[in-house]
Amino acid sequence: MHGDADGEFEPVKTGYAVLPEMSVYRLTGARAPLCLVEAGGLAADRDGLTLVDIAVEEGRIGSILPAGTESVADGPVVDLDGGIVLPRLVDAHVHLDKGHIWPRRPNPDGSFMGALNSVMADREANWSIVDVRARMDFGLRCAFAHGTAALRTHIDSLGKQIGITWPVLADLRAEWAGRIAIQGSPLFGIQFALDENHMRDVVAAVRAHGDGLFGCVSYMIPELDAALDVIFRTAIENGFDLDFHVDETNDPAARSLEHIADAAIRHRFTGRILAGHCCSLALQAPDVEARIVAKVREAGIAVVSLPMCNMYLQDRQPGRTPRWRGVTALHELKAAGVPVMIASDNTRDPFYAYGDLDLIEVLREGTRILQLDHAGGDWADAVARTPASIMGLDGKGVLSPGGPADLILTRARDWTEFFARPQADRTVLVAGRAIDTTLPDHRELDHLMGGRS
Template identity: 35%
Template sequence: MSDPGAALLLRNARLPRWLLPADWPGQGGVPGLADIALADGRVQSVLPARPGAAGAGGAAETWDLAGALALPGLVDAHLHLDKTFTLPRLGAVEPGLLGAIDAMMRDKAGWTPGDVRQRAERGLLWAWQAGSVHLRTHCDWWDPAQQPIAWPVLRELAEDWQGRVRLERVNLSPLTLYADRDWAWRTARDVAASGPGARLGGFVHSTNWDPQALMHLLQAAQAFDLDVDLHCDEELNAGAQGLAGVVATMTGLGFEGRVVCGHVCALAAKPEAEAFALLDAVARLPITLVALPVTNLLLQDATAGRTPRQRGLTLVKEA
């Protein structure tokens, strides 16, 4: 073992091929098992397992995984912990995204800090037990006059779960609110002041499209050194302009590599040539895209009494 000071040695771990170098030994096309040395919460070395090797090579503790699969900690890049476990109390919900938003708005009237904390922490626990170590949650921030009650609760949970899960928080505000430049700057200031892991976000949709508001959002984020995470084009409208607007606004702004666009379902509705040209522009900047297949399969092309025709998934493979 090359790391005699390792705190933990994981012996005989099975690693996916994409984690291993091309010259990793194997048999019959199957990669051989690995010994993984860990110390101070980090991987110190990954070496081919030595069959029959005795002892821990100086490691404080040794676990024999006996060929079990070992993976890096999982990342869930788009959550809504403030909304978790509300379904049983929502009652009848109209199909589709806007119906889901209306139902959540009604439920939100009864939220308390204790209610949000109990539900969100339950979601955190489930994610951690499933192997997730890095989460990003969006938090509804629809009232222009005040912070939502969930925002400080999520910050407290981020602090409480340090060492187990890294929790980032994004304010989810309608793009229309950013049309007020003063509000955009105040909100970015408040988000930045709320502690580490805070990001600036917005809901960008054809029903609220406003290029000037988007400019204010990105400029405010840049002014307060905040990464941006947008709900963008969460619809199957070929004319949706959100992603193209983000590309146009970011070009020349000097804010490249700091923006995530989630959902971007409308890409799947655009003509291929237009969609591919837009994806090329996204890659050049670059902008990170996050797909949410389960959510979009449920909420897109959903109308009462009508069978959905479209899946609602963005162009993951093409991107």
């Protein structure tokens, strides 16, 4: 900041590494996705971005005005020079409990079954309270530094693990309150819905430590409809919303998404339903796809695609180039009025060897994999407003006067600049204050990795 003898502040350009150590200031010349701004009188450019000035007052957004509007707001001025500003983002589908086990339990062949078997073995051998807590906290620190405001993590909920991970989740949720809002949803194969003892234990854990969410992995078994009836009855009896892993396969015969929609309609379910993956939907004949999409909309189901993980796992065969990208029919779902989003999924575990819970990376790679760049200017919704709405998080994922000054500031002035680089120099504001965006070192977890040298 530069001031004259009278203490008046003049506008300065900044790399955003240092922001005012004051509770009142203005960000001028910011470009924001219009779809994420809740303020009137704004116009979008061809990228769907609008040029605005944002007043920050006591940790909240005081006003959002067209750039250059005369303002009576006090405090210093930070000129963003056209840089894109986002709200802190919302990750609707992650697996904190699996994260970062790759060094001790890699996927032997990159396949889905290789991932499943490796995780099962590692869970049985290593998932103690100390192990799970350390890895989950590491993941949260990564997400926070990258600019995540909220996330939903799936919790492996089988046998003894139910009593280990759910209390850890509850402790971490309390510790991270005010930094990241954390939701948890149980994860188990649909066949276990028919096991009364299992269902009793999982429901008890969710009631004691959860967030009113229930769900499972849904795939084609002979008893699928009966198992789904149990899931929906359980949700209705307990007031749970539902979150499913669905049809994570390239088999067109996998249509459990349609069965979930039928069950929701059959039970007249009024809670929220989120379906993740839905990979095989993209491989249906056009008439079948249209029928399923119509049922999904009627049932009120939202869909989250996990583009990086599904591109990594799907259609992998030794010695053969993959023929498809593994993602669901996201454009068709959106066109039909289904709420759609994209999310991180796994990080450095057998289901996905990479990733860092960075939603800017997810949006960048999702744009490339799903070809979102010529499909309208509102796809930023998919990592912000839409997941926040589905997760019931009012005020998150949007820029709104009166809302929290939780922002991500970048130097990119349009989407081509934004997606061309990882935005590693981003500045993250929480309640108007810049946080330390230094990422935790992977070496912190070496003591959990066994024989790694």
